Amino acid sequence: MSVTSTAMRSVTVAVGDGYRVHVGSDLAGTAVELVRHPRVAVVSDSNVAPVHARGVASALAAAGTHVDTLTVPAGEASKSLAVWGDLLSRLARTGMGRDGAIVAVGGGVVGDLAGFAAASYLRGVALYQYPTSLLAMVDASVGGKTGLDLPEGKNLVGAFWQPRAVIADVATLRTLPEREFRQGTVELVKHGYLRDPELLGVVGDEWHRAAPPERLVDAVTRSVAVKAAVVAADERERGERAYLNLGHTLAHALEAASGLAMQHGDAVAYGMLYAGLLGRARGHADLVPDLLRLVEWLQPVPFPELGFDRFATFMARDKKAVGGATRFVLLRRVGEPYLAADVSDDEQRSAFRELEELVR
Amino acid sequence: MSVTSTAMRSVTVAVGDGYRVHVGSDLAGTAVELVRHPRVAVVSDSNVAPVHARGVASALAAAGTHVDTLTVPAGEASKSLAVWGDLLSRLARTGMGRDGAIVAVGGGVVGDLAGFAAASYLRGVALYQYPTSLLAMVDASVGGKTGLDLPEGKNLVGAFWQPRAVIADVATLRTLPEREFRQGTVELVKHGYLRDPELLGVVGDEWHRAAPPERLVDAVTRSVAVKAAVVAADERERGERAYLNLGHTLAHALEAASGLAMQHGDAVAYGMLYAGLLGRARGHADLVPDLLRLVEWLQPVPFPELGFDRFATFMARDKKAVGGATRFVLLRRVGEPYLAADVSDDEQRSAFRELEELVR
Numbered sequence: 001m002s003v004t005s006t007a008m009r010s011v012t013v014a015v016g017d018g019y020r021v022h023v024g025s026d027l028a029g030t031a032v033e034l035v036r037h038p039r040v041a042v043v044s045d046s047n048v049a050p051v052h053a054r055g056v057a058s059a060l061a062a063a064g065t066h067v068d069t070l071t072v073p074a075g076e077a078s079k080s081l082a083v084w085g086d087l088l089s090r091l092a093r094t095g096m097g098r099d100g101a102i103v104a105v106g107g108g109v110v111g112d113l114a115g116f117a118a119a120s121y122l123r124g125v126a127l128y129q130y131p132t133s134l135l136a137m138v139d140a141s142v143g144g145k146t147g148l149d150l151p152e153g154k155n156l157v158g159a160f161w162q163p164r165a166v167i168a169d170v171a172t173l174r175t176l177p178e179r180e181f182r183q184g185t186v187e188l189v190k191h192g193y194l195r196d197p198e199l200l201g202v203v204g205d206e207w208h209r210a211a212p213p214e215r216l217v218d219a220v221t222r223s224v225a226v227k228a229a230v231v232a233a234d235e236r237e238r239g240e241r242a243y244l245n246l247g248h249t250l251a252h253a254l255e256a257a258s259g260l261a262m263q264h265g266d267a268v269a270y271g272m273l274y275a276g277l278l279g280r281a282r283g284h285a286d287l288v289p290d291l292l293r294l295v296e297w298l299q300p301v302p303f304p305e306l307g308f309d310r311f312a313t314f315m316a317r318d319k320k321a322v323g324g325a326t327r328f329v330l331l332r333r334v335g336e337p338y339l340a341a342d343v344s345d346d347e348q349r350s351a352f353r354e355l356e357e358l359v360r
Numbered sequence: 361m362s363v364t365s366t367a368m369r370s371v372t373v374a375v376g377d378g379y380r381v382h383v384g385s386d387l388a389g390t391a392v393e394l395v396r397h398p399r400v401a402v403v404s405d406s407n408v409a410p411v412h413a414r415g416v417a418s419a420l421a422a423a424g425t426h427v428d429t430l431t432v433p434a435g436e437a438s439k440s441l442a443v444w445g446d447l448l449s450r451l452a453r454t455g456m457g458r459d460g461a462i463v464a465v466g467g468g469v470v471g472d473l474a475g476f477a478a479a480s481y482l483r484g485v486a487l488y489q490y491p492t493s494l495l496a497m498v499d500a501s502v503g504g505k506t507g508l509d510l511p512e513g514k515n516l517v518g519a520f521w522q523p524r525a526v527i528a529d530v531a532t533l534r535t536l537p538e539r540e541f542r543q544g545t546v547e548l549v550k551h552g553y554l555r556d557p558e559l560l561g562v563v564g565d566e567w568h569r570a571a572p573p574e575r576l577v578d579a580v581t582r583s584v585a586v587k588a589a590v591v592a593a594d595e596r597e598r599g600e601r602a603y604l605n606l607g608h609t610l611a612h613a614l615e616a617a618s619g620l621a622m623q624h625g626d627a628v629a630y631g632m633l634y635a636g637l638l639g640r641a642r643g644h645a646d647l648v649p650d651l652l653r654l655v656e657w658l659q660p661v662p663f664p665e666l667g668f669d670r671f672a673t674f675m676a677r678d679k680k681a682v683g684g685a686t687r688f689v690l691l692r693r694v695g696e697p698y699l700a701a702d703v704s705d706d707e708q709r710s711a712f713r714e715l716e717e718l719v720r
Binding site for chain 1: 483
């Protein structure tokens with residue numbers, strides 16, 4: 001039997017002691033090489049456990065590691081204090097000591113939850129991220145953000161806890177709903193606008209969850225490289241990391257206004273288009289046609305009919321607002337983001353009118 | 361009116377960006393100078409809130425800071441996920457952002473709980489420790505350990521989160537039960553055995569919760585200096601910090617065997633005496649007479665009649681045991697601790713017999 005394997009690529013994240021993001025196809029064997037601890041807990045959710053986590057756990061166990069598989073219910077509701085507390089109790093009952101490790105196999109929810117468990121169990125144990133969604137590969141698994149939700153709001157609890165390694169296995173994407181794949185593509189392309197124009201052309205005929213592995217590996221690697229560069233420059237989100245919020249000022253307002261019914265990728269795509277309109281009106285490069293193509297490819301849920309004033313209220317409430325001013329990440333051109341805290345009400349209103357005309 | 365104020369002293373803890381432990385008397389004004397944030401939560405417990413936290417909160421509010429006072433029930437039971445989760449929700453409802461700060465006013469429980477809240481709220485906000493027990497001043501408030509208990513065991517959850525400053529106000533000790541003061545004295549003297557012989561003579565006629573402030577300030581400062589030096593050499597407890605466990609191998613066994621009925625200071629005093637006996641039998645300096653005087657001054661609860669074999673089981677279970685060997689911190693002489701993983705069963709049994717004879 002001959003196996004044609006896809007060449008694995010890797011990106012170094014220069015934070016703390018530094019760690020690598022390995023991008024390739026069918027990487028359970030890579031996990032075995034990287035995760036060398038006497039005791040490992042593979043944490044995943046009820047969707048991912050049977051499809052991907054079991055394989056990783058079996059590979060580790062076959063190599064002689066003591067493995068416990070801990071599964072939480074699928075869905076954002078698992079980012080709760082209750083599920084996290086139960087996970088910690090289960091970890092304690094496995095007898096894991098400080099030399100143990102957690103391998104998070106799943107999407108963003110599992111990564112955030114298992115990541116915070118790793119940050120807090122025994123004041124911190126080793127963490128490995130094995131993301132199985134495109135969004136988690138290019139965004140959540142890199143950068144060390146972990147978090148839980150409170151009844152008062154999302155991601156209000158957490159820690160910065162960097163993984164020892166990230167293993168992005170594009171073979172896992174085949175089981176991802178195509179709609180989820182497209183959601184992740186939005187953040188992947190967002191990284192292109194920030195630093196890598198090559199990524200802007202990624203969306204096309206052959207861009208889907210079962211695209212040729214080489215193609216997926218190349219785009220994921222490029223996108224991760226952008227995220228890694230930004231995170232390394234600003235581990236604790238005090239400056240440059242804010243650029244990653246391109247499109248997110250409107251996106252957060254859209255999510256809040258929709259009661260979280262709108263998916264994140266849809267909201268960010270609308271938000272990036274809005275940022276493009278704000279920038280074009282300031283005389284920056286016209287990125288609107290390209291951004292509109294992204295929105296059309298994405299086929300997001302319809303833009304809600306709420307009117308600018310409602311949105312402005314939600315945007316002003318964004319937790320990253322400083323000193324009362326609503327802040328936007330704008331692009332002078334591809335690769336040149338800046339943080340604008342001086343976008344006037346008139347500018348916001350006028351671009352909003354254009355946005356409504358384009359997407360309705 | 362003339363006020364004779366006690367000179368404040370300070371110790372620098374060279375961890376991360378570094379921070380200072382300020383030791384003095386009546387330091388609410390010092391808190392105002394140090395805690396400069398737009399929004400502050402003063403966290404304390406039901407015992408400490410009316411006596412000390414209110415004063416600190418008032419002083420901060422008088423200086424123009426927006427202050428919320430958050431109180432939890434007194435007692436170890438507050439180091440639970442439930443109380444911590446409730447504290448986080450209350451923080452969120454105050455609207456505190458990342459530029460806010462938590463001031464922990466209380467003993468070790470409040471410091472551990474509020475410390476972990478600071479470590480995890482919005483992935484970390486500034487923390488100030490304002491310890492009001494002797495034990496918290498010389499031990500828990502310095503070094504960045506924060507933690508919660510699980511049903512499966514104590515301190516299984518937490519983070520290393522260094523405070524921006526520690527404000528050790530010896531005036532607060534006047535309201536501390538004398539028995540608690542003596543418990544804290546054990547850890548204070550333990551630091552003397554590790555690095556500062558001057559501290560060994562601290563216990564005497566004038567050593568009590570209402571001792572002259574100068575005397576309290578001097579001893580607390582010396583003891584904190586030892587802890588700071590050890591912590592700076594080993595922030596994440598990978599090496600030298602283990603010396604702080606002098607007396608703790610037996611102490612943890614005593615606490616476990618007593619179902620946590622025995623107080624920590626009592627257990628550590630017995631444990632230090634045991635370490636002294638183990639050391640003397642190896643031909644190290646004879647510290648037994650001095651350690652016995654400490655135990656007699658302390659008037660601990662009686663040593664339980666369990667027999668060596670039961671204790672050996674509990675000691676072997678100690679979470680810091682590595683590779684199965686029970687580890688003890690022993691002293692070649694005052695100021696020369698080392699970690700012994702080679703203490704034979706016979707040595708342990710023989711010293712245990714001597715211990716029983718001395719303390720029964």
